[in-house]
Amino acid sequence: MEQIDQIFVHLKHGVVAFLPEGLQPLVSILISVTAIVLVFPLLFALTTVLERKGLGRIQNRPGPNRVGLPRLPTLFPWLPKLRLAGFGQFAADGIKSLTKEDIVPREADRVVHFLAPFVLLVPVLLAFSVLPVGRNMAALDLRETGLLFFFAAGAATELSVFMAGWSSHNKYSLLGAMRAIAQMISYEIPLILSSLTVVMMAGSLSLVTIVERQSGVNFGFLHGWHVFTPWGFAGFWLFLIAACAEANRTPFDLPEAESELVAGYFTEYSGFKFALFFLGEYLGLFAISGLGITLFLGGWLSPFTFLNWMPSWFWFFFKLFLMIAFFIWLRGTLPRLRLDQLMNFAWKFLLPMTLINLVVAALWHFTNSWNPALRWLLGAILLTFSYWILGRGFEAKFRPRTYRYAS
Numbered sequence: 001m002e003q004i005d006q007i008f009v010h011l012k013h014g015v016v017a018f019l020p021e022g023l024q025p026l027v028s029i030l031i032s033v034t035a036i037v038l039v040f041p042l043l044f045a046l047t048t049v050l051e052r053k054g055l056g057r058i059q060n061r062p063g064p065n066r067v068g069l070p071r072l073p074t075l076f077p078w079l080p081k082l083r084l085a086g087f088g089q090f091a092a093d094g095i096k097s098l099t100k101e102d103i104v105p106r107e108a109d110r111v112v113h114f115l116a117p118f119v120l121l122v123p124v125l126l127a128f129s130v131l132p133v134g135r136n137m138a139a140l141d142l143r144e145t146g147l148l149f150f151f152a153a154g155a156a157t158e159l160s161v162f163m164a165g166w167s168s169h170n171k172y173s174l175l176g177a178m179r180a181i182a183q184m185i186s187y188e189i190p191l192i193l194s195s196l197t198v199v200m201m202a203g204s205l206s207l208v209t210i211v212e213r214q215s216g217v218n219f220g221f222l223h224g225w226h227v228f229t230p231w232g233f234a235g236f237w238l239f240l241i242a243a244c245a246e247a248n249r250t251p252f253d254l255p256e257a258e259s260e261l262v263a264g265y266f267t268e269y270s271g272f273k274f275a276l277f278f279l280g281e282y283l284g285l286f287a288i289s290g291l292g293i294t295l296f297l298g299g300w301l302s303p304f305t306f307l308n309w310m311p312s313w314f315w316f317f318f319k320l321f322l323m324i325a326f327f328i329w330l331r332g333t334l335p336r337l338r339l340d341q342l343m344n345f346a347w348k349f350l351l352p353m354t355l356i357n358l359v360v361a362a363l364w365h366f367t368n369s370w371n372p373a374l375r376w377l378l379g380a381i382l383l384t385f386s387y388w389i390l391g392r393g394f395e396a397k398f399r400p401r402t403y404r405y406a407s
Helices: 007-017 024-058 089-099 110-128 146-154 156-167 171-202 207-213 230-246 271-296 312-331 339-366 372-394
Strands: none
Touching: 007 024, 024 089, 024 110, 024 271, 024 312, 089 271, 110 146, 110 156, 110 271, 146 156, 146 171, 146 207, 146 271, 156 171, 156 271, 171 207, 171 230, 171 271, 171 339, 207 271, 230 271, 230 339, 230 372, 271 312, 339 372
């Protein structure tokens, strides 16, 4: 099974070995970049169909089930029409986006308007380069600054959102951009602080090292994922909530609130540029989900030691699929928050909880010699009490209704 686990690594090394020594580093980089550019956009295409099908089932309708491969009797008379259970929908959407007219407002800043979707897309693709999707399968293993590089690349998305809103010369777009930037900055702080607990416990900013730190075995069969600790369990859910807001997913999708802002900061985008924004948002969701998998869910590691025979890259993408399914389920289940509720939740609940979780992680570290059950109990009490205290401020307060009748 080692050969299957490392098949892509061996293929890359085999191709590079046939080339002159001077070209080997360049070709190695090109192969890694090509893999990222092909795999994750293909995953985006499949996710769009799966999301529509999933939301359709939640809403008691079939979802896309018709579009497949068209029959071309002139070129291929022997080829029948294939519906593919609707999985040709993403190809139809892509062709439509490529052929639609690119409309730019007359008063828009055309250069900035053109660059905005690319400024969103490129940093997201850069973030994938430090994510280890399997054993020895990180395109860029930054041993000292991997996590820092991920957040630095992701921070450029705020710039692209502002570029799109400001360059459109549309007040609705600008208002949507300001709302999006406020949301991103507010939730980026808890996102980073929830990741900081892992850095404290792993003692490294390298994502590969963080995965290796979780390879220990508990109870003889369970890998030591960080989520199996009180600080890791709380940190994972805090990270997941902040990631949901960072990726503009329900219930935090206010930047694109169709009922309020006519699609937010990309109101004035159409055709292929709009498709690039759509692609960038989904790739950002995949990247932040992959980071959560790496930090808390063991990365490429299996949950149980007796499943170690399965390829490491299978476990990473299986966990990524589960995360995507979770976000789809949230979109079909929860209503959208109001802006004041969203901001209050970030600053009055999520941020204090991440700071308290840092304290719990420190206590877990300094009580290493204690009984594991006692350490768990101490961490659970601190987190539960903090959750109860902070959550009381968000309890719904209903006043008794008074009815007035016309006399």
